[in-house]
Amino acid sequence: MSSAAEPTSTDYPRTTPAALRRAARNWPGGTAIVDGQWGADVALNWAELHEAVHTFAAALVASGIGAGDRVAIWAPNSHHWPVAALGTHYAGAVLVPLNTRYTAGEAVEIIERSAAAAVVVSGEFLGADHCGELLDKHRDSLPQHVIHVPLSKSAIPGGAVGWTEFLDRGTDESAAEAERRADGVSPDDLSDIMFTSGTTGKSKGVMATHRQTLAGSHAWGANGRLNSDDRYLMVNPYFHTFGYKAGILPCVLFGVTMLPLAVYSPTAAMELASRRRATVFPGAPTVFQTILDDPDRTGHDLSSLRLVVTGAAIVPVVLIDRIAAELGVDTVITAYGLTECSGFVSTCTADDDAVTVANTCGRAFAGMEIALSEQGEVLARGDMVMVGYLDDPDATAATIDADGWLHTGDIGTIDERGNLKITDRLKDMYICGGFNVYPAEVEQVLARIDGVTESAVIGVPDERLGEVGKAFLTVRADAVVEEDAVIAYCREHLANFKVPRSVRIVDTFPRNASGKILKRELS
Structure with a gap:
């Protein structure tokens, strides 16, 4: 099955210099950026x-x-x-x-x-x-x-x-x-080389043109209905596609005020959102998890927020439920992307119902199409797919096939409406007693246990079953989470072959430079 997006307006600049010049013409007196982190406000x-x-x-x-x-x-x-x-x-x-x-x-x-x-x-x-x-x-x-x-x-x-x-x-x-x-x-000149996080080896330099970059930035901004009255709280680091191509550049294209934050903490983010009356707040799932769990949250006025966008290969369903219910945000959107596509593959929209937002990554962005390989791997093709990897034609050929499909390394499904659901990373799957186990499914269940802040599940060797699951958890400081209770909860909600056989509480997870959990270092 495959899914392609409906076309949207093509009336936008194809290079960042052209986009900046247009912003200066269209909104000359509009506030572009406010930065009060270094003493006096700039x-x-x-x-x-x-x-x-x-x-x-x-x-x-x-x-x-x-x-x-x-x-x-x-x-x-x-x-x-x-x-x-x-x-x-x-x-x-x-x-x-x-x-x-x-x-x-x-x-x-x-x-x-x-x-x-x-x-x-x-x-x-x-x-x-x-x-x-x-x-x-x-x-x-x-x-x-x-x-x-x-x-x-x-x-x-x-x-x-x-x-x-x-x-x-x-x-x-x-x-x-x-x-x-x-x-x-030129739109076909290189705009940037962004290096991947290197979870499976040496990082690769992803080359993208101005045309590819701005196609994604415009599609992202149009999907969020950004406008010159918006004020964008920027906790996502600018070195990442989420902060640069889904942050700085959409602001330039739509005249949105940038509110940068150099060091994230729940308190700093909530204070900045309240003081500057932020309307748009994208972030990784862990950002919203920490805000929702912050005991001082009710002391901050977050009522100006109209749009929250979060994304990762896997987003806990319970987190989306809580953002909508507890923060009172009108629109919560989940999206999916990777550096090789400038960060843009699929997205939900403001018109999607809560079930779609909570359970899928939406449909292909404008200009993109998605499909599944015979093995269930998610494939992406379209305007945002990279030129290739810097000085690595072999890796480029292994990632983008002869038909232009980029192989993402993620496993997923596509429903009858074209909604993509990521079930796991291809490399993370393990086999227990002859059955495929996708750790992300188990992690979704673990996320619903009171006190659990984050989880990671891996397969470990087992003489009888080949591999069995082992769960690693971080928990709130005030929470009591016991191994037997975790396993019992999983047995209520999962088939037996998916239930972790052991649980370990850890203080922190090993992470790469982009903050992703390094499962290969868990044992």
Whole structure:
């Protein structure tokens, strides 16, 4: 079975410079971004953001950065990030976001693999100094231009150029050249190289064009009915597709105010949402789990929220029920995507009923189609599918087949309405007594146990059955969750071969740099 989306409006820019110019024309006095994290509030309207981006691009040109060169950004969410990212595009260059959880060594590896000509990197922040560490330990591996993002008043390390000093490099000539570069950016030019999280090995550089990127960003924004009255609380990291392609770029396309948050906590998110009257709040399932479980939640006014969007391969059904019921949000949407599709494969809509939202990932995004292989693997094809992996044609050929279908590695079903339901990762399935067990199904049941905050189920060897399930749980600090009670609950709700034979309570889960649980490290 396959499913394809209905077409939507095609009236939107196909490059980010064109999108930013349109935003400056359409909403010149509208607020583009408000960032109060570093002392005094920084608030830019769309005309001012456009000018800031142009200034950054002019500085890149003056520094010798050419069209098609790569510029890496290693920094948390702040107003500097969209200026640098959009400025990179405006100068005709290619953006390479770096995960803020990387070690300096991991960051350098990506900088070298992408042949970055410049690095925009944060200074001292939460006890770490990415810029200082890079220059102290890896100076010989860095490009000539290391641009320091001032998140504190710490000194700029030798070998780096300060943010303000860098912006001052621009000249009338380089500013004019930046405008020419922006004019010359083609929809089929590379916009970014985003490295996968590497849960099964070395990370891969996913290459996407402006056309592919903005097709997804526009489809996401149109589906959420974004408009220039919206204020978008941005807890998703900008280095991730959820923060960049489903965050910054839809705001540019629809004139939405950006409210960046560099360090997530339930309290910080709720305070920012209340103070700025946020209307749109996308986030990973764990974000909403922590907010719902926060004992101080009722002390924050979240009534301005109209849209919550969450997504992952698997989203606990009970979580969707609670978001709608306990936060009182008008619209809750679940979606599914992966970096190789710019983050966009399928989505529910505001018109879907609660059962559809709670139990499926919706239909294909506009411009995409989905299908299932004979093995039940989810396949995706369409406007958002990547060009390929950086310097890895073999991996590209193994992922995108001759008919253009991208093999996601996820197992799923598609119902008669075209709704996709992800049942598990292909690699996570195990066989118990001859029966296939998909851990995600078990994890959905575990999520309904009072006190359980997160779960992961793996198959472990068993002499009689081949493999049996072992469940790992994190629980609330005030909760009492016992192994026998967990297993008994599972027996009430699952067939016997799906019931975990053992349960282990853990303080935390091992995670990769994107926060995904590393099941291979559980035992």
